[in-house]
Amino acid sequence: MAKLYTDTDKFGDANASPTVEAFHAAVKDIVRQKLAESGGHWDSFVFDKSYTLITEEDMKGVEKMLLDAGHLFDWSAAISPTERPEAYKPVEGVSDDDMGEFSFEHEDAVTAAAEGGLEQRGQGDNVARYAEDCEGVARYIRSPMQVMKFLEEGVPDNTIAIIDDSGGTLTAPILEQFKGVICAGGTTRSHLGILTREYGVPCVMNAKVSGIKQGDTVRIESTGDPKTAADYQKNVERTVKVWRVAGAS
Amino acid sequence: MTMPLNYSQLLETNNLIQQNVDESYWLCVTRTVQESKLFPVPSYMMLSYLMAFYRYPSLLRKIETRMSAEELGDRSREMAMKHRAPGVSWGLPNFYLLGREWLINMGVIKPTDAIEDVMYVMDFWKRFQLALYRNDGHISRVQYGHRAQILSERQTQVFHSDLYTCENGDELHEAAHQFMASASQYGFLISCESRISLHNHGPYKLNENSEMIVRDFMDLAESDFPWLDGVAEGVEFNNITVTMAAKDCHFYLVDDWGSFEAEPEFSADKLIGVGLYTSDNLSEGYVPLGMDSREDLIAMFKKLDAQVKEAMNNLWKRIAGYSRDQMMDAGAITYFAIIKDLAHIAGVYDVDDWMKVDERAERFRPLLNDEYGRDVLGELVGLLSNPSQKLSEYQMMMHSNAPTKMYTPIPYSVLSGETYTPTAGPLYPGITNLPEKKDVYTTTRGKMNFAEYNKASQEFCPAALVPENRFLCETWVKYNAGSEKADALYEVSQQASRKLAGKGSSLSRDEVEGLRD
Numbered sequence: 001m002a003k004l005y006t007d008t009d010k011f012g013d014a015n016a017s018p019t020v021e022a023f024h025a026a027v028k029d030i031v032r033q034k035l036a037e038s039g040g041h042w043d044s045f046v047f048d049k050s051y052t053l054i055t056e057e058d059m060k061g062v063e064k065m066l067l068d069a070g071h072l073f074d075w076s077a078a079i080s081p082t083e084r085p086e087a088y089k090p091v092e093g094v095s096d097d098d099m100g101e102f103s104f105e106h107e108d109a110v111t112a113a114a115e116g117g118l119e120q121r122g123q124g125d126n127v128a129r130y131a132e133d134c135e136g137v138a139r140y141i142r143s144p145m146q147v148m149k150f151l152e153e154g155v156p157d158n159t160i161a162i163i164d165d166s167g168g169t170l171t172a173p174i175l176e177q178f179k180g181v182i183c184a185g186g187t188t189r190s191h192l193g194i195l196t197r198e199y200g201v202p203c204v205m206n207a208k209v210s211g212i213k214q215g216d217t218v219r220i221e222s223t224g225d226p227k228t229a230a231d232y233q234k235n236v237e238r239t240v241k242v243w244r245v246a247g248a249s
Numbered sequence: 250m251t252m253p254l255n256y257s258q259l260l261e262t263n264n265l266i267q268q269n270v271d272e273s274y275w276l277c278v279t280r281t282v283q284e285s286k287l288f289p290v291p292s293y294m295m296l297s298y299l300m301a302f303y304r305y306p307s308l309l310r311k312i313e314t315r316m317s318a319e320e321l322g323d324r325s326r327e328m329a330m331k332h333r334a335p336g337v338s339w340g341l342p343n344f345y346l347l348g349r350e351w352l353i354n355m356g357v358i359k360p361t362d363a364i365e366d367v368m369y370v371m372d373f374w375k376r377f378q379l380a381l382y383r384n385d386g387h388i389s390r391v392q393y394g395h396r397a398q399i400l401s402e403r404q405t406q407v408f409h410s411d412l413y414t415c416e417n418g419d420e421l422h423e424a425a426h427q428f429m430a431s432a433s434q435y436g437f438l439i440s441c442e443s444r445i446s447l448h449n450h451g452p453y454k455l456n457e458n459s460e461m462i463v464r465d466f467m468d469l470a471e472s473d474f475p476w477l478d479g480v481a482e483g484v485e486f487n488n489i490t491v492t493m494a495a496k497d498c499h500f501y502l503v504d505d506w507g508s509f510e511a512e513p514e515f516s517a518d519k520l521i522g523v524g525l526y527t528s529d530n531l532s533e534g535y536v537p538l539g540m541d542s543r544e545d546l547i548a549m550f551k552k553l554d555a556q557v558k559e560a561m562n563n564l565w566k567r568i569a570g571y572s573r574d575q576m577m578d579a580g581a582i583t584y585f586a587i588i589k590d591l592a593h594i595a596g597v598y599d600v601d602d603w604m605k606v607d608e609r610a611e612r613f614r615p616l617l618n619d620e621y622g623r624d625v626l627g628e629l630v631g632l633l634s635n636p637s638q639k640l641s642e643y644q645m646m647m648h649s650n651a652p653t654k655m656y657t658p659i660p661y662s663v664l665s666g667e668t669y670t671p672t673a674g675p676l677y678p679g680i681t682n683l684p685e686k687k688d689v690y691t692t693t694r695g696k697m698n699f700a701e702y703n704k705a706s707q708e709f710c711p712a713a714l715v716p717e718n719r720f721l722c723e724t725w726v727k728y729n730a731g732s733e734k735a736d737a738l739y740e741v742s743q744q745a746s747r748k749l750a751g752k753g754s755s756l757s758r759d760e761v762e763g764l765r766d
Contacts, residue, residue, distance in 0.1 A: 004356045005356075005359040005360070005361075006353065006354075006356055006359070006636065006637065009636050009637075009639075010641075011636075011639040011640055011641055011642075011652070012635070012636025012637060012638075012639045013636060013639065014636075015354075015628055015634060015635060015636070016624075016628055016632050016634040017624035017625070017627070017628060019620055019621050019624050020621065020624045020625045020628055020635075023616055023621055023625075024354055024355050024356075027355040027356065027357070027616075028355065028356035031355070031356045031357055032356070042359070042668075043668060043670055046357075046358055046359070046362050046670055047362070047363070047670060047672070047673050047674045048674070050357070051609055051677070054357070054612060055612060056611065056612045056613075056614065056615055058612075059612060059613055059614070059615040059616050060615040062615070062616060063615055063616060063618060063621075073618045073619060073620035073621070074619060074620040074623070075619045075620075076284055076285070076286070076289065076290070076291075076619045076623060077285060077286060077287065077288055077289040077290075077573070077576070077619060078286050078287070079287075079289070079571075079572070079573045079576060080289060080573055080618065080619045083572065083573050087618060088618075088619070128516070142286065143286060144286070144287055144569045147565075147569075148566070148569060151562070151565070151566070164286075165284060165285060165286040165287075166284060167284055167285035167286070167287070167288075167290075167437070167442045168433075168434055168437035168438075168442065169285055169287045169288065169437055169438050169441070169442045169565075169568075170285060170286045170287045172434050172435075172437065172438050172561055172565050173561060173562045173565045173566075175434065176430075185284065186284075189508070191437055191442065191444065194433065195430065195433060195434050195437070198426070198429060198430035198433055198434075199430045199434075200517075226514070228514060229279075229510050232279075233279070
């Protein structure tokens with residue numbers, strides 16, 4: 001098989017991700033093989049013959065190699081496992097059936113026994129300070145189907161959305177209708193953080209919560225200090241509390 | 250447009266690459282990894298980088314057959330279109346170099362491949378940037394300490410004088426704030442979760458206690474993107490600029506990624522003045538919107554807010570029904586076409602050039618499932634853990650002190666006989682999974698078809714950039730204010746101003762402040 005320019009590399013080593021390492025090794029093998037087939041002359045191969053010799057089918061074979069070995073891929077966009085359930089890990093916690101028992105369970109969530117009717121169920125980074133804490137009904141929103149339903153039927157009053165997508169597009173058409181947001185990812189500078197601040201919707205990002213179920217009454221300590229860009233850069237620990245309101249659900 | 254291959258040129262090219270290494274690493278690690286349950290974001294980003302690698306050199310050469318990078322940069326000071334920043338300023342060099350780096354790590358190309366393309370792309374970037382930032386004298390925002398004072402005094406005075414005062418809780422404050430929230434959210438959706446429809450420049454010092462930031466919201470209407478056809482029909486203006494005066498804070502960071510940071514933190518109560526404009530490559534600078542009276546401005550903000558909200562809901566429903574390949578196309582095109590406005594300005598825009606996925610890049614789409622997309626992007630821009638990015642252990646990279654480098658320089662060994670290839674080749678055909686683009690483009694002169702838009706672009710030159718005015722710079726104004734020529738230049742920007750029309754070139758900043766409502 002032909003040798004590649006980068007096969008000798010004094011400082012380079014394996015990729016950090018096993019998936020990337022496996023994919024790149026497989027693509028390099030394809031390049032070596034096709035280069036040899038073309039006569040082994042790189043300069044006539046790289047931007048000419050390779051365009052027809054290295055194909056989309058070859059790349060499909062790279063992914064198939066891992067699937068055949070039993071690997072299922074992590075998913076991030078809901079469309080991906082919907083279209084190819086055989087290629088991705090199972091989707092959980094998005095259907096109405098799942099919601100009865102589903103909850104985010106973060107190992108670093110700070111919890112405490114109820115005191116004065118408030119039971120701490122976690123903490124997060126406050127996006128902006130408000131005059132009052134924010135209390136409402138917890139509703140998990142984790143898929144476009146759920147957003148579509150709320151878009152058509154309206155978001156129930158008093159909803160505090162519990163989300164694990166720090167982006168600004170999933171909940172775009174209904175974000176303004178939330179009373180508050182608890183987001184299990186991102187930072188106060190993520191798109192969702194930026195938008196909730198612009199709309200004046202109380203929000204905690206990077207929330208580490210545990211035991212909050214669909215329909216629970218929850219309260220966000222929105223009166224607490226916001227976490228600033230400087231806090232992130234200096235690794236300042238600055239969080240506000242998330243409570244479940246005892247006996248209110 | 251063949252670049253000379255000599256030591257001086259390679260030294261410069263590699264320096265320009267390194268400038269982008271340092272800043273891009275900082276930008277990437279000071280933001281969170283962007284995720285979305287709606288769009289396969291990292292996967293489409295990776296696809297876009299390959300599109301940039303294979304197509305940018307040819308497309309830039311095509312653009313420069315009609316207009317030079319320097320003139321494009323000059324014209325870009327007179328309008329707020331997306332190509333400016335984050336387009337050319339960050340996307341152009343970095344998308345191209347990220348595509349190159351990824352291909353090197355898959356063994357598909359060598360560091361010595363397409364070196365004339367690499368030199369040309371970096372040289373185009375340099376020439377455009379130097380012209381765009383002519384007024385502040387830097388090549389990039391980071392060179393100016395993350396600041397961007399693009400505007401001349403002629404333009405800044407108009408923005409300053411025409412600001413309407415507002416305060417927290419009043420109707421104008423609320424209407425402006427509501428519009429900016431809606432437009433930001435709509436911008437994220439148009440740009441498939443990225444922030445490249447939003448951009449800011451400044452700050453500009455208005456008085457001892459107040460600074461102005463200029464916020465641009467771009468590509469909002471039916472124009473280049475097929476996914477906006479129909480759903481954005483009711484959005485009147487494609488590019489909207491909000492001038493924003495703030496008190497009691499200093500904007501210490503205004504970067505290429507549309508972020509600004511202030512000390513103390515900027516909050517709604519610090520917003521004390523707003524203005525509203527539209528512009529594009531066919532407008533005579535910035536055109537005021539609803540600026541005749543405070544009531545008109547409030548009504549305009551409300552009208553535009555309703556327009557973008559309706560478009561956003563329609564667009565969201567359309568995208569929620571897209572296939573993954575359609576989402577990949579939309580996202581990859583959003584990124585790749587971040588510099589498409591250069592072709593509009595030059596009048597050589599072609600849908601097939603900008604709205605399709607190059608077939609050479611398309612070959613690699615099957616690799617881009619969510620997991621590989623996430624991991625390979627993370628390694629390429631955050632961990633810098635690809636083999637090509639590792640250096641000798643003695644090395645200490647800026648910001649991280651790690652022995653890494655985001656982009657591979659061109660090896661100087663090509664000057665001593667090592668073989669190399671000059672170019673990735675001409676334009677190849679593209680594919681799309683999206684519906685065919687409707688032949689409608691929203692401009693400041695109304696809706697046009699593609700041919701009309703190109704023709705109008707070729708025929709128009711803003712008055713401030715005609716040959717006799719183009720080089721009348723800030724230094725010239727300093728020593729010629731009050732002359733007939735200087736007054737005529739200032740009046741180009743003042744003609745639509747409600748406060749400065751006909752006032753000429755001699756006003757000081759304090760005199761402009763004194764003319765405000």
